[in-house]
Amino acid sequence: MGLKEKIADTQIWRSIFRHGYPSTPRNRALAALSNVFLHLHPVKARKSGIKLSFTWCMGGITFFLFLLETITGVLLMFYYRPTIEYAYNDVIAMREHVPFGIMRELHRWGAHMMVLAVWLHMLRVFLTGSYKPPREFNWNVGVILLLLTLLLSFTGYLLPWDQLAIWAITVGSNMARAHPLIGHEGPGASLLAVGDVNLVTPASDIRFGLLAGRFVGAGALLRFYVLHCVAFPLVASLLMAVHFWRVRKDGGISGPM
Amino acid sequence: MELFESIFNALASPSLYVILVTALFFLYLWKMRTFSRPGWVVAFAVMTTAFFVIGAQNGDFLKIITKGDNMPIVIMIFSILFTCSLAFRQASVNDMRIEKGEPPLEALDSNKKVLVWPDLIYPEFICTVLLGALFVFWSIAVEAPIEEPASGTRAPNPAKAPWYFLGLQEMLVYFDPWLAGVVFPGLIVVGLMAIPYIDTNPKGNGYYTFKERPFAITVFMFGFIVLWVALVILGTFLRGPNWNFFGPFEFWDPHKIEPLVNVNLSELFWVRMLDTRLPDAALIREAPGLLLLGAYFVITPALLAKTLLKKLFNEMGFARYSVLVMLLLGMGLLLIKMVMRWTLNLQYFVAIPEWFFNI
Numbered sequence: 001m002g003l004k005e006k007i008a009d010t011q012i013w014r015s016i017f018r019h020g021y022p023s024t025p026r027n028r029a030l031a032a033l034s035n036v037f038l039h040l041h042p043v044k045a046r047k048s049g050i051k052l053s054f055t056w057c058m059g060g061i062t063f064f065l066f067l068l069e070t071i072t073g074v075l076l077m078f079y080y081r082p083t084i085e086y087a088y089n090d091v092i093a094m095r096e097h098v099p100f101g102i103m104r105e106l107h108r109w110g111a112h113m114m115v116l117a118v119w120l121h122m123l124r125v126f127l128t129g130s131y132k133p134p135r136e137f138n139w140n141v142g143v144i145l146l147l148l149t150l151l152l153s154f155t156g157y158l159l160p161w162d163q164l165a166i167w168a169i170t171v172g173s174n175m176a177r178a179h180p181l182i183g184h185e186g187p188g189a190s191l192l193a194v195g196d197v198n199l200v201t202p203a204s205d206i207r208f209g210l211l212a213g214r215f216v217g218a219g220a221l222l223r224f225y226v227l228h229c230v231a232f233p234l235v236a237s238l239l240m241a242v243h244f245w246r247v248r249k250d251g252g253i254s255g256p257m
Numbered sequence: 258m259e260l261f262e263s264i265f266n267a268l269a270s271p272s273l274y275v276i277l278v279t280a281l282f283f284l285y286l287w288k289m290r291t292f293s294r295p296g297w298v299v300a301f302a303v304m305t306t307a308f309f310v311i312g313a314q315n316g317d318f319l320k321i322i323t324k325g326d327n328m329p330i331v332i333m334i335f336s337i338l339f340t341c342s343l344a345f346r347q348a349s350v351n352d353m354r355i356e357k358g359e360p361p362l363e364a365l366d367s368n369k370k371v372l373v374w375p376d377l378i379y380p381e382f383i384c385t386v387l388l389g390a391l392f393v394f395w396s397i398a399v400e401a402p403i404e405e406p407a408s409g410t411r412a413p414n415p416a417k418a419p420w421y422f423l424g425l426q427e428m429l430v431y432f433d434p435w436l437a438g439v440v441f442p443g444l445i446v447v448g449l450m451a452i453p454y455i456d457t458n459p460k461g462n463g464y465y466t467f468k469e470r471p472f473a474i475t476v477f478m479f480g481f482i483v484l485w486v487a488l489v490i491l492g493t494f495l496r497g498p499n500w501n502f503f504g505p506f507e508f509w510d511p512h513k514i515e516p517l518v519n520v521n522l523s524e525l526f527w528v529r530m531l532d533t534r535l536p537d538a539a540l541i542r543e544a545p546g547l548l549l550l551g552a553y554f555v556i557t558p559a560l561l562a563k564t565l566l567k568k569l570f571n572e573m574g575f576a577r578y579s580v581l582v583m584l585l586l587g588m589g590l591l592l593i594k595m596v597m598r599w600t601l602n603l604q605y606f607v608a609i610p611e612w613f614f615n616i
Contacts, residue, residue: 022375029374041378043373048367050376102396115421143450162406163407180439
């Protein structure tokens with residue numbers, strides 16, 4: 001018995017992997033079946049569907065980038081304090097004081113590319129008609145994930161607390177001011193009034209709720225930080241689980257009937 | 258070099274740019290089978306690269322394209338060129354096969370099933386390793402940009418939204434924030450989610466094709482390429498201080514003067530056409546615009562259902578058809594407003610500033 005077989009025969013190994021080395025069809029099927037992560041895949045897939053020219057691997061690349069963003073993001077959180085006194089200097093320190101400090105670079109380039117990868121994934125799914133029955137619902141989950149990717153990127157934009165960050169978010173959040181009914185410069189805002197008292201004011205409208213203030217300041221930084229690091233990733237992870245699971249349940253990667 | 262710069266500066270005005278992109282878009286769809294051939298794709302890539310390389314001789318242009326956060330847009334241009342070519346090449350091949358009565362290429366081995374381990378897991382693993390290496394190299398080579406510390410009192414000029422929202426920021430030139438920043442993004446999301454339910458064409462499910470679903474692909478690609486990607490490029494490279502328009506090789510002069518000569522439809526109607534003064538009551542003043550928009554969104558769908566889109570209406574039924582036509586008319590309104598701005602200097606169809614209701 002060789003060393004490989006000996007290791008594979010120990011109680012520890014067998015307690016983790018419920019099957020032999022994946023060299024036989026049976027063990028290969030079990031490898032996908034009995035592993036919670038690989039279980040996101042079906043045991044078998046269409047030969048036409050797993051071609052690189054068909055999928056461009058864009059969904060996979062998006063997921064890879066989500067993992068990259070999560071890992072680098074967690075590391076960045078060790079160094080970053082979301083207050084206007086510290087944020088900017090902490091971001092500088094990530095490069096200047098941290099050995100091999102490229103985590104912010106990885107995080108930023110990864111974020112840009114994730115937005116692009118999501119677009120291209122959607123383009124591919126559209127052009128292969130893969131949103132058609134029975135995959136309508138999963139396309140919708142995908143649209144929400146696209147939205148979440150943009151929101152993740154948008155909230156992350158503010159965190160370096162430099163000129164680019166604060167003014168890009170100012171431009172972006174100024175839109176909320178014009179939200180019909182619930183933005184103080186939106187059409188219909190004056191309809192929501194009790195007597196002479198306007199309910200929708202700069203200090204009570206949707207933009208105020210988003211920024212925790214009238215301007216992009218300390219409150220907005222903390223809010224965007226929590227949304228960026230906790231709320232959106234949680235929702236995105238949940239929906240990704242649904243998304244991947246539905247790919248399987250709806251018949252795997254699409255192909256001609 | 259100067260000739261090169263002046264040609265592209267002349268080509269780049271908002272109107273010419275959008276018209277040119279639209280024309281090229283339809284030319285491409287029309288001659289897809291030729292343009293998606295590998296030879297043409299290489300030619301497009303070489304031309305695009307040549308544009309950037311020659312353009313980079315110009316210091317201002319070089320500064321814009323090598324700005325850290327603009328790299329994604331350069332990458333986007335090339336990756337969209339590549340992925341669209343890849344998709345439409347396969348669509349062309351499949352269309353030619355379908356014309357001959359053969360099944361699409363994907364059908365040849367779509368019933369063959371392979372084990373995910375190793376046939377999918379291994380490529381995924383290799384892809385992960387290669388991408389990981391690529392991002393590490395990229396991150397070592399290029400530092401993430403950081404500007405001066407935030408200051409709430411010194412606004413940069415231009416103040417741009419994140420690059421993926423620049424298409425919406427461009428719409429702010431033509432529409433008020435409640436439309437460009439709230440209603441349009443909302444409609445984009447709703448429209449995307451509605452796609453599987455309003456596209457009742459059962460063909461083209463699971464393989465690349467153009468001929469079996471030309472309408473769906475044309476509409477979607479028009480929205481994606483012309484109304485989104487092209488406007489992101491415009492917003493990144495061609496919008497400078499005060500959101501003024503600059504040719505790619507034009508110096509971003511913050512004192513460039515743009516005459517503001519836009520007029521409202523009410524002014525065009527009452528003052529220029531009828532030669533009277535504007536009525537005082539807002540609703541009467543804006544009646545022409547309101548009637549025009551009302552007709553656009555109510556009468557056009559009915560007319561289309563009887564004429565051009567009769568077949569579609571019968572196939573889809575009332576509810577699906579209404580959603581589709583409203584979304585199409587919404588998309589159309591963007592273009593109509595842009596053209597009216599360029600030709601008539603139109604500011605608003607309907608302008609009721611006292612209610613923040615401007616369209």
